[in-house]
Amino acid sequence: MYSKSWQIIRDDSTRTFEVCGQSSNDNSFTNQVYAMQRLGMSVSCMTPPVSNKHSSKDTIQYAGYKKESGLYERLLKKYKEITLKSIDPWEEHT
Numbered sequence: 001m002y003s004k005s006w007q008i009i010r011d012d013s014t015r016t017f018e019v020c021g022q023s024s025n026d027n028s029f030t031n032q033v034y035a036m037q038r039l040g041m042s043v044s045c046m047t048p049p050v051s052n053k054h055s056s057k058d059t060i061q062y063a064g065y066k067k068e069s070g071l072y073e074r075l076l077k078k079y080k081e082i083t084l085k086s087i088d089p090w091e092e093h094t
Contacts, residue, residue: 003050004022004024004049004050005024005026005050006020006046007019007021009029009043009045010043010044010046010065015065016065016066017066017067019067022050029045032079036075036079039082039083039086040082041075041079043075
């Protein structure tokens with residue numbers, strides 16, 4: 001039997017969070033968040049189990065944080081920008 005968990009991302013600098021969805025395997029999601037953290041982004045993730053108490057993503061709340069729709073996409077965009085800036089431009093050797 002596979003148990004599912006919620007994929008929740010939090011932006012600790014703006015004190016916002018988004019429930020991204022449910023998954024039975026959260027490896028890709030958590031690896032993406034850890035990559036953001038290694039670049040210095042102030043983000044964290046949580047993967048609590050889907051239960052009767054939290055069967056709907058609308059019931060999930062965190063004290064001191066407000067919901068932001070599209071947070072994960074915004075953070076992915078910022079992650080890509082930081083990554084591209086860190087790549088040295090290729091120079092031709094003449």
